[in-house]
Each structure stands twice: as structure tokens, then as C-alpha cells.
Amino acid sequence: MQPTAGIVLAVVALPFLAAATVPLVYRAIGERTAYFAATVAAACFALIATQFGAEGTVVFEWIPAFDVSLSFYVDGLSLLIGFLASGVGVLVFTYSGGYMHTEPGKQRYYATLLAFMGAMLGVAFAADLIALFLFWELTSVASFLLIGHYQDESGQYAARKSMFVTVSGGLFMLIGFLLLHWVALDVAAVESAFRLAGEGSMLANADAMQTALQQQGLLVPVLVLVGIGAAAKSAQVPLHIWLPNAMEAPTPVSAFLHSATMVKAGVYLIGRVRPLLVTDEWVLLFALLGLVTMTVTAMLAVTASDIKELLAYSTASHLGLIVAGYGIASTADSHIGLLGAETGAFHILNHALFKATLFLVAGIIAHEAGTRAIDELGGLRKDLPLTAGITAVAALGMAGVPPFNGFYSKELLFHATYVLAEHDGGLWWLLPIVAVIGSVFTFLYSIRFLMLFFGDKPDELGHVHSPPWSMRGPPLLLAVLAGVVGLGGVTAAFGVHLGPVEEFVNRVIESSLPTSAEEPHFSYYLPTKLSPWLGMSALTVAVGGVAYPFYDSIRDALREVRDADPLRPNWYYDGATEWVDANDVGDLVHNGLLRTYALWFLGGASLLTLGGYAAAAVGVPAFTSFAVTPAIGIVLVVAIVGAAAVTDAPSHVAGVLTLSILGFMVAIFYILADAPDLALTQLVIETLVLLIFLLVLDKLPAFYGDSERWTTIRDAGASLLVGGTVAVTVLLSTASSPGIPSYLEHSLKSFFIERAPPPAEHGSFLLDSGGGHNIVNVILVDFRAFDTLGEISVVAMAALSIVTLIAMRERGETQ
Amino acid sequence: MTTDNHTTVIARTVARVVFPIIVVTAIALLLQGHNLPGGGFIAGTLTAAAVGLVYVIYGMDYLERELLGRAPSAPFTDEAGIDREYGTLVTTGLALAAGSGVVAILFGEAFLTQAVWFFHHVPIYGEFEVASALAFDLGVYAVVVGALLTILAVVGAE
Numbered sequence A: 001m002q003p004t005a006g007i008v009l010a011v012v013a014l015p016f017l018a019a020a021t022v023p024l025v026y027r028a029i030g031e032r033t034a035y036f037a038a039t040v041a042a043a044c045f046a047l048i049a050t051q052f053g054a055e056g057t058v059v060f061e062w063i064p065a066f067d068v069s070l071s072f073y074v075d076g077l078s079l080l081i082g083f084l085a086s087g088v089g090v091l092v093f094t095y096s097g098g099y100m101h102t103e104p105g106k107q108r109y110y111a112t113l114l115a116f117m118g119a120m121l122g123v124a125f126a127a128d129l130i131a132l133f134l135f136w137e138l139t140s141v142a143s144f145l146l147i148g149h150y151q152d153e154s155g156q157y158a159a160r161k162s163m164f165v166t167v168s169g170g171l172f173m174l175i176g177f178l179l180l181h182w183v184a185l186d187v188a189a190v191e192s193a194f195r196l197a198g199e200g201s202m203l204a205n206a207d208a209m210q211t212a213l214q215q216q217g218l219l220v221p222v223l224v225l226v227g228i229g230a231a232a233k234s235a236q237v238p239l240h241i242w243l244p245n246a247m248e249a250p251t252p253v254s255a256f257l258h259s260a261t262m263v264k265a266g267v268y269l270i271g272r273v274r275p276l277l278v279t280d281e282w283v284l285l286f287a288l289l290g291l292v293t294m295t296v297t298a299m300l301a302v303t304a305s306d307i308k309e310l311l312a313y314s315t316a317s318h319l320g321l322i323v324a325g326y327g328i329a330s331t332a333d334s335h336i337g338l339l340g341a342e343t344g345a346f347h348i349l350n351h352a353l354f355k356a357t358l359f360l361v362a363g364i365i366a367h368e369a370g371t372r373a374i375d376e377l378g379g380l381r382k383d384l385p386l387t388a389g390i391t392a393v394a395a396l397g398m399a400g401v402p403p404f405n406g407f408y409s410k411e412l413l414f415h416a417t418y419v420l421a422e423h424d425g426g427l428w429w430l431l432p433i434v435a436v437i438g439s440v441f442t443f444l445y446s447i448r449f450l451m452l453f454f455g456d457k458p459d460e461l462g463h464v465h466s467p468p469w470s471m472r473g474p475p476l477l478l479a480v481l482a483g484v485v486g487l488g489g490v491t492a493a494f495g496v497h498l499g500p501v502e503e504f505v506n507r508v509i510e511s512s513l514p515t516s517a518e519e520p521h522f523s524y525y526l527p528t529k530l531s532p533w534l535g536m537s538a539l540t541v542a543v544g545g546v547a548y549p550f551y552d553s554i555r556d557a558l559r560e561v562r563d564a565d566p567l568r569p570n571w572y573y574d575g576a577t578e579w580v581d582a583n584d585v586g587d588l589v590h591n592g593l594l595r596t597y598a599l600w601f602l603g604g605a606s607l608l609t610l611g612g613y614a615a616a617a618v619g620v621p622a623f624t625s626f627a628v629t630p631a632i633g634i635v636l637v638v639a640i641v642g643a644a645a646v647t648d649a650p651s652h653v654a655g656v657l658t659l660s661i662l663g664f665m666v667a668i669f670y671i672l673a674d675a676p677d678l679a680l681t682q683l684v685i686e687t688l689v690l691l692i693f694l695l696v697l698d699k700l701p702a703f704y705g706d707s708e709r710w711t712t713i714r715d716a717g718a719s720l721l722v723g724g725t726v727a728v729t730v731l732l733s734t735a736s737s738p739g740i741p742s743y744l745e746h747s748l749k750s751f752f753i754e755r756a757p758p759p760a761e762h763g764s765f766l767l768d769s770g771g772g773h774n775i776v777n778v779i780l781v782d783f784r785a786f787d788t789l790g791e792i793s794v795v796a797m798a799a800l801s802i803v804t805l806i807a808m809r810e811r812g813e814t815q
Numbered sequence B: 001m002t003t004d005n006h007t008t009v010i011a012r013t014v015a016r017v018v019f020p021i022i023v024v025t026a027i028a029l030l031l032q033g034h035n036l037p038g039g040g041f042i043a044g045t046l047t048a049a050a051v052g053l054v055y056v057i058y059g060m061d062y063l064e065r066e067l068l069g070r071a072p073s074a075p076f077t078d079e080a081g082i083d084r085e086y087g088t089l090v091t092t093g094l095a096l097a098a099g100s101g102v103v104a105i106l107f108g109e110a111f112l113t114q115a116v117w118f119f120h121h122v123p124i125y126g127e128f129e130v131a132s133a134l135a136f137d138l139g140v141y142a143v144v145v146g147a148l149l150t151i152l153a154v155v156g157a158e
Helices: A005-050 A076-102 A106-125 A129-147 A153-182 A205-214 A217-231 A239-250 A251-261 A264-277 A278-302 A306-328 A334-369 A385-399 A407-423 A427-451 A468-492 A499-511 A532-562 A569-582 A584-587 A594-616 A631-644 A652-672 A676-699 A711-735 A748-755 A775-783 A786-808 A809-814 B009-032 B041-056 B063-066 B082-106 B131-158
Strands: A056-063 A069-074 B116-122 B126-131
Touching: A005 A056, A005 A076, A005 A106, A069 A076, A069 A775, A076 A106, A076 A264, A076 A468, A076 A499, A106 A129, A106 A251, A106 A264, A106 A468, A129 A153, A129 A217, A129 A239, A129 A251, A129 A264, A153 A205, A153 A217, A153 A239, A153 A809, A217 A278, A239 A251, A239 A306, A239 A569, A239 A584, A251 A306, A251 A334, A251 A594, A251 A652, A264 A278, A264 A306, A264 A334, A264 A499, A278 A306, A278 A407, A278 A427, A278 A532, A306 A334, A306 A407, A306 A427, A306 A631, A334 A385, A334 A407, A334 A468, A334 A499, A385 A427, A385 A468, A385 A569, A407 A427, A407 A468, A407 A532, A427 A532, A427 B126, A569 A584, A569 B041, A631 B009, A676 A748, A676 A775, A676 B041, A711 B126, A748 A775, A748 B082, A775 A786, A775 B131, A786 B131, A809 B041, B009 B131, B041 B063, B041 B131, B063 B126, B082 B131, B126 B131
Parallel strands: none
Antiparallel strands: A056 A069, B116 B126
């Protein structure tokens, strides 16, 4: 089934439109905006559901001549991420209605959250690399705003940190994408070199692309660059440091962005490019990265003292599990690759179900008990019986205890690592061992979270109220879904499979398999036979159960290791940022002085332009068709003398008047060069500028004062650079003629000359000719009227900005 | 602020004579623009220069006090003043320019398609040409005048 173009576009556009209307909606219905947003998310969910089973590309042409289009791709994996973003969105918005009741900045909150949902849906459905990158960075920006929601110091630190890590990771990814694009240009079968998925794309020709990448020696660079982007987004060691700080955000945001959706963007990308890049290097990179992350962050979760911190590390750990799953493959045995893809795909679903639930539970605890410190909580079961039940299902799923949902995907990981180790032998045996160690810690902290509801209730906790239903309903629904997925495995052992879930996961798996691979037949069930990987599961639960009574001493031991400076990525991050602060790097780039910004901006633009010319190896064309007559010569010499005199002007008045010599000489030059329109404009503008200068003159200091020598040299260098760049650009752009456009018989110039004046024989009405003898004006108001419309809009905008800058300056200060 | 105390009688007399000439020249440039040098942009800047001359020679409040016969407004406060009128000029101009393009759509042509009518046997002129582009050019004129005078008023009020 082909996807419907309009619906896919609507899914991505709707949240953005809704975000734009939030200020109006909020004015009308106030706090109930939460339910408006939930309705939008539900509409997106319903629209995505209509595309269930669809697979293919939809393309919206934009500039066909340059092959620029907005294209979306729908398949199992994108539908899964789409369902998560919109489905969890519905629940999180509903939950926010209760949670954000007493919180500040609700308008901004809902607008950003909606825009985030749109960006995430964009990431899920984008079919080309540029769109994917843009939506990807948009999610980072939304996350930045939401983490800094409370605008306190720690929130700002956390927001900056997450922005810094995820956006710079995204830039690495961009370079990887550009390399991919560059390679794709040479692969004949790839029709559109930016298209990642769909017909005639890189993924459709994965084998040819992979061969080309290997021939160019770019496979490993692309793998590493894309891997850094994905790892930064999905909080893989050592780039996981932003995720625990990101818990400064309101809890619904943590549930939505930092567990169920945004952090899934990284694993989504890994799953998406897997058919393209899967090789031995891929296995080495991602299987190791994933398993190390899984184990290290599971240990860190044990050391956590705050329930949200625990969940944050646990999220990183489970993302590691997914990455490891996608990472496991083998060139020799496609069955191993299939197992890996099954692990990744199934765990994305399972993790979203149980982790979003637990975050919402954490929100309830923080909201009702007034604390998030693990040591201060306990015995909540009596006050929050329903929440305790919800937590039991989700936490046991997270621990990987049968028959809860997390068990099945973890079992798949054990299976995949074991088979891979058995196949390749040697050091690969480390993989299953590390997987078991990581899982033991996962078991420990999951049980610790569950025990918040059991045992003795600390006396200082007081009575804990039940939360409103808007806060209980969403986690309940998620927990029921998680429970159903878990029970599906039990019934499957008796032959009754949970058909829709298996079928859906099957289609998600397909997205991550090479085209040549065997058809996946995914089904999961409670194991009925003994196998080594079942033994690994049993070992995990047994060791975890034995170790749990010693939880506190394990935690303290791990904290000692964690706090050793050289082992902390944060130590490096903070050290680097503090070093930058201490060395005034900021002052060099942005010190609040307009001239500094101008210097960096113009200098940078000039250098980039010149670098571009140098890279394209263009030669500066020679003057051929321009003869300097004596009259023009005199005018130019006077102009140059005027320009030189400006630099030596003793006062502002003298400077302005001297400068106008230059302007008027240019006007005379235009007259001599047969351009009366330009000359007129130049004269009038020159006069006007003079007038404006006269108006502001007595506001300025009378003399410039003496400047330091090095400042003068720097400014002279900068002006030479900018002037040189402009000169070269003018020479180059006037020397090249645009050629004859495909829709014209002759060149554009002859078209203008021919069509602007009325033809010799004409009736009383003309439509296909400009009907004016002044070609410049006819171009301005007729042929290129759209450009002119844009220009006058800019003029209006400039006036508006000057009003805002100057006239409203004081008003802004008083507010 | 430049006020009338600073300017000489010569300057004031010359400005008084020159102002109408500049405005008439500007209007002529606007109307002839289709066939001879000129056009909305030039005419707009010239008109702005004429008003700017009044600002420099007679001071910022003169225009409202003497020519419009009302109390000068404090610029860019909530009360209506000359800056508001400049703003209206800008929006009117933008609407006119864009609207002249929309008219073409109503006739089934592409946005901003321009047409020309020729009227024959007009007294004095003989053949007389009316271009729909004139409406567009008027829009350009209004935007340029409005925007430049807004800038002048803001900068002058400083």
C-alpha cells in the first residue's frame, strides 16, 4: 500500500500549526490548552494509524530544476516512532493538564512541546538527509527550551549542556550525511543523492552504496560520524552526561522527550541506516558502544540518589541495549543480524511502554510526596495503591523478569550476543558476559525503584494525597499496554499469539534488514525449552536477587568509583567550559560591541566566500570591453581622492561631506556610463543620507579621538578584505552570463529588450509586453515585480526594526 | 534636535520655494517612470528628501504644528501621531502593491501579471498609455516614502 501524500504532510504540519495557535488558544481556554494539545496529538495518532501497513515515499516538489523537494518515507520503523511520538504525546499532554496546574509559563510550555512533537514526527518520516537533519536539530532546540523551562541556574546549565552535546553531535552527523551524499553522486542507481529512503534512494541501493563507500575508503568515517550524532542524541557513553541533567525539565517533558521519543531519534537513525552501513566495523562499533553504555549507565543508575536521576541513567542503559541490538550482525550468518534487529525493534517498543510509565509515576511521587530523594521515600503502597500496581508491572518489565514485557527483548539480546560469540569465538565472548553484568545492575535498580512502594514509610513523609485522574490515567494505560505485551508472550507459549503486535514489530524489523536478507518472521513467547540464553536470564535474576540485600553497600562502593575525577565525563566537560570562561574566549567573540560582531561576521563571510572561489578554482576575468574615457577617468580619480580624504577627516561634518563627494562622483559615473535611472537614484539617496547624517550629527561626539595602532591596522585589514571580496564577487558575477534559459529562445537580455517596449503595431490592450520604453522600470514593476514586492517588504521591515530598536528602547527597559 | 533657532532666513526662504518644486518633480518622475527615467523608488526617496529638508530647516514639530494645524505628538507613544500616519502609508503601499498582483489572479493570469491600455484620440495627448504597473509603482512609492519618513522621524526625535 502506498502512503497518502496529504495525510503524511498533515501529520508533520499539524503540530507546528497547533503550536503557532497556542497563544490564541491559551487566551481563550486557559489551562485546558493541555486538552487541546492532547487532541492535536490524538489527531496525529489517528492520521498515522490510517497509514498503517503503508510503505513508500511521498514527494512534494519544490524546486524541480534543482531536484529540491520535501519528501517523506513511510515504513514500519517510521510508523513505530510516529506512533510513539503522537501516542505518548496524547498521554503526556493529558498528564500535563494535572501536573502543570501550579507551574509557570504554560503557554510557552505547550507551544514548545507541540513543536517538539512535530519535529519528532518529522524525524520519523523524513526521507531525505537534509530534512532529517533539520528536524533532528529542531528536536534539540525544543529540548533546550523545555529543559530550561524554570529558568533557574541549574536549569540553564542543564539546557546549555544538552544543547551543546546534542547539537554538536548533530553537526558531526551532518558531515557524515554530506559524505554520504558525495558518495551517492557517483552511484548510478541512486537517482536523488540526498534521498535516504524510498525509490531510487541510498537505502534502495544499499549494496551499491556500501561498495562505493568502501572503495572511497569512507565507510569508517561515515560510520563514526553518524555514530557520534546518534550517540549524542541517544545518550551513549561518554556522551550520556547531558541526560541526567536534563531531568531539570518538568517531569512530563522527561517522560516524553528524555525517555520515549527524542532520545529514540539516535537509535532510530541507527536502525534506519543499518542496511546501508552494516559491516564488521559496524558490529564492532555499535555492539561494543551499546553494551558498554548499558553496563556503565546501569551501574550509575544504582548510585543515583534521586528517582528521576535513576530513571535517566536507566534510560541511557536501555538505549544502550537497543544500540547493541542493532549493532549485532554478521556478514557470514544473516540469522545473527536478524536477531539483532529483532532486539532493537522490539526493545524500542517495550522501553517506551515501561519507561514513560515510570517517569509519569516519578512525577506523581514528586508531586504528591514533595520529594524525589530515594532515601526519603518508602512504603508509598498504602497511600498510592493504584500507582503501586502500575509501578510493579513497569518496573518488573524494566528488570527483565518474566513474564513482563522487557524480559522478551532482553532475552533476544542474550540470544543474539550468545550466537554471535559462538560464531566468531575469541574475545566476542565478552559480549554475553558484559550483557549479563549490565542486566544484573538493571535488575538491582529496577527492584530498588519498586521498593519505594514497599517496606516502611518514613515518618517525616506524612500523608501522601492521591493525584487527579488526569495524572493517573496515562500511566495506567501505558502499564496496561506493557502488561498486555508481556501476557502475549505467555499466551504465545500456548499457541495463541498476539498477532497485531508481532506483525507490527515484524515490519519494524524489516526496515533495518539488508534487502537481500531473509524475510523476518517475528514471534515471541515464554521459553519452553532450556537454552544457554535462558540460562543467562536465570543467572541475571538469581545474582540480582542474591545481591539485592546488599544494595546499599554496592551503591556506596560504586559511588566511590564514580566520584574519581578522571573517570567522570562531567569532569572533562566542566573543566573545558570553565577553562573557556576563565580565558575570556567569550569576550573575544561577543563583547556587546557592534563593531566586534561586524568584524567577525563580515570577516567570516568574506573568508568563506574567498575560500569558496579558491576551492572552485575560478580565475578573475580580465577587463576587455571597458575603455576609460578622460571624463570617466577624472570622475574616478576624484572619487578615489574623496574616499582617501574621508579617512583623514578632522570632524564628523567634514567626514560626511567628503564622503558625499564619493557618492556624487559615482552618480556622475553612472551618467557617463548611460545609466540615468541609477544616477537619479544614487543622487537622491546620497542627498537623503546627507540629511539623515545632519539630523543625528549633534548627537555624536565631535571628534573620533585617537585609536590604538593595532586597532587601526586590524580595521584597515578588515576593510581591505571585505572590499577585495566584494570587488572579486562583482567581477566574477558580471563576467559570467546566465546563458539561455530553457523557456526562452534568446538570452534573457534580448528578451527584456524585445518585450519591454510596446511593439510598433499594437492594439489598445497589451498583455504580453511591458509597454514601457524604460526597460529598467519595466523590469522592476513587471518582469521582476515579485522581486520588487520582496524588496519593498524589506524596506518596510527595516523601518519597523528601526522603530523597535530606537523608539521602543526605553519602553523595553521599563518593563 | 535641530530647531528653527539655528537656521538662517536664507535657508528658510530657499526651503519654502524648493519644497513644492521637489514634490512636483517627484510626482513627475513617478508618472513618467514607465517610459523615461524615474519610477516609484526614485520618486519615493525624492519625496522623503523633501520632507527631510523641512525637518532639518524648520525642526521636527513644524510639519504637524504649521502644515497640519494640530499639536505636535510625542513620537511612538500610544497616542496617534505623524509616525502612525507614516506607518499607515507603509501598510497601504504594501497592500496596494500586493493587491495589484491579486487583481491579475482574478482575471486568470499569474500573480503580478501587468497589462497596458492605450487610449487613442485623447485631446492634447493623442495616444495615451495607462499601465497597470502604475498601481504597483504607486505602492512602491508609498512604502518607500512611509518607511524613509518613519526612519527620519525616529532618528530626528533622538
